[in-house]
Amino acid sequence: MNKLILTLSAIACLGTASAQSKLDQDRTAIKALAGFYKVTFDYAETFSPDTAYKFHDRYHSWGNEWAVIAEESPKKIVIQHLLAISDSMVIKHWREDWVYEEPTMLAYDKDNTWKKVKLAPNNVKGRWVQKVYQVDDSPRYESIGTWTHVDGRHQWQSVSDSPLPRREYTKRNDYNVLRRGNNIYLTQTGWMFEQDNKKIARNEGTDKLISEEKGHEEFTKIDAKAFAYAQTWWNEQKAYWADVRVVWDDVFRTNSTIKLANKLEGKSLYDKLFTLGDQSVKENWASAKNKSEARKIIDKYLNGGVSTAAVK
Numbered sequence: 160m161n162k163l164i165l166t167l168s169a170i171a172c173l174g175t176a177s178a179q180s181k182l183d184q185d186r187t188a189i190k191a192l193a194g195f196y197k198v199t200f201d202y203a204e205t206f207s208p209d210t211a212y213k214f215h216d217r218y219h220s221w222g223n224e225w226a227v228i229a230e231e232s233p234k235k236i237v238i239q240h241l242l243a244i245s246d247s248m249v250i251k252h253w254r255e256d257w258v259y260e261e262p263t264m265l266a267y268d269k270d271n272t273w274k275k276v277k278l279a280p281n282n283v284k285g286r287w288v289q290k291v292y293q294v295d296d297s298p299r300y301e302s303i304g305t306w307t308h309v310d311g312r313h314q315w316q317s318v319s320d321s322p323l324p325r326r327e328y329t330k331r332n333d334y335n336v337l338r339r340g341n342n343i344y345l346t347q348t349g350w351m352f353e354q355d356n357k358k359i360a361r362n363e364g365t366d367k368l369i370s371e372e373k374g375h376e377e378f379t380k381i382d383a384k385a386f387a388y389a390q391t392w393w394n395e396q397k398a399y400w401a402d403v404r405v406v407w408d409d410v411f412r413t414n415s416t417i418k419l420a421n422k423l424e425g426k427s428l429y430d431k432l433f434t435l436g437d438q439s440v441k442e443n444w445a446s447a448k449n450k451s452e453a454r455k456i457i458d459k460y461l462n463g464g465v466s467t468a469a470v471k
Contacts, residue, residue: 182259185287185306188313189236189257191345193226195386196378202326202354207370214370218326224252224378225386227393229401234259239400241389249389251400251433253299254292261288264301265417267320269335269361272418273298275411289317289341295429296400296407297419297457302341314344320359334358334369352376399439402449403432406457418462431456 179187202218223243230237240252260283265273287306291299302319321337322328340355354374360367383390410417419428432453439449 181285181308184308184313185259186233186236188306188308188315188345189238189287190228190231191313192255192343192350192378193228193238194349194378194380195383196224196226196349197381198222198224198379199375199377200326201376202372202374204370204372208368212370215331220326223381223385225389225393226378229254229397237404239393239397241386241393243386243389246388249392251294251396253294254296256290256292258288258290260284260286261303264288264303265290265298265411267298267300267322267336270418271322271421272416274417275415278303287315289315291321292407293429295427295432296403297428297460298411298417300339302339304341312344314342316343317341334360336361336366346377349378349380351378395440396436398446399436399444399449402446403436403453406450406453409454410457410461414461420460420462423459428457428460 198221200218200220200222204214204217207214225241225243226238227241228236229239236257238255238257240254242250242252244250261278262280262283263275263277266276267273282303285305286303288301288303290301293299300319300321302317304315304317306313306315317339319339319341321339323331323335323337336359338357338359340357342351342353342355344351344353352375354372354376356372356374358369358372360369421427435449435452435456438444439452444452
């Protein structure tokens with residue numbers, strides 16, 4: 160009952176437009192995405208222009224996920240997601256940065272390649288860019304949209320290209336771009352991430368639609384007691400990952416194109432950065448060493464490389 164009262168209270172605050180500016184309402188809605196949740200993941204293919212196409216099986220999964228606000232400033236809110244697998248196991252999951260009136264975005268092309276694009280001023284005003292990152296804080300996708308607060312409904316919508324989702328990354332090779340139709344809205348017990356997606360085969364600048372799918376990721380608030388280990392783990396690791404974010408920010412700032420290798424010497428980038436994080440915590444590294452060591456690893460996965468100068 161308490162979690163429901165808290166959620167309803169947050170929604171009630173959003174409804175008091177006279178007491179909040181539009182920017183304040185937006186910030187309140189974004190911060191309401193944080194919390195302790197049971198998440199259900201449901202996806203089903205719905206259409207294909209190819210009448211001979213064989214629809215893939217529906218996908219269903221669930222997990223306990225803690226979404227914690229890692230950074231907050233007037234025009235930026237960083238939310239880190241962590242999956243609580245058990246009383247002794249946690250996975251640092253995806254991250255979402257919400258940035259207000261951001262003038263540039265990383266647009267996904269294909270083959271683990273993102274390109275920086277400049278947004279027209281009239282497309283930026285009053286809008287939020289949601290930047291979604293992989294478990295190692297490398298890019299996944301970015302999209303821009305407007306939070307709306309009408310008739311008690313608080314939602315944000317956008318369209319964005321992205322790599323294949325993790326649920327199909329190792330199982331499919333008939334498409335290489337997922338065009339996401341994102342719809343995030345608050346509910347009485349948490350929030351919903353509803354998707355209308357298109358699976359696209361992109362080659363030589365041409366796109367071929369393979370299939371469409373509907374997705375629902377429902378976040379329902381639950382008691383925090385299931386997340387005791389996740390909170391302990393994050394408290395130990397969060398300083399290291401804050402340093403990794405600084406390194407990535409410098410990479411994004413100094414590169415117009417980001418292209419990442421999938422694996423080097425049989426290891427993924429996340430393997431290397433997670434191992435580094437454990438070592439940093441064990442040996443109590445200073446921030447400067449975290450950044451220096453993380454930068455060395457990230458540079459190796461960047462095709463073409465970037466300057467390995469120390470990040471200030």
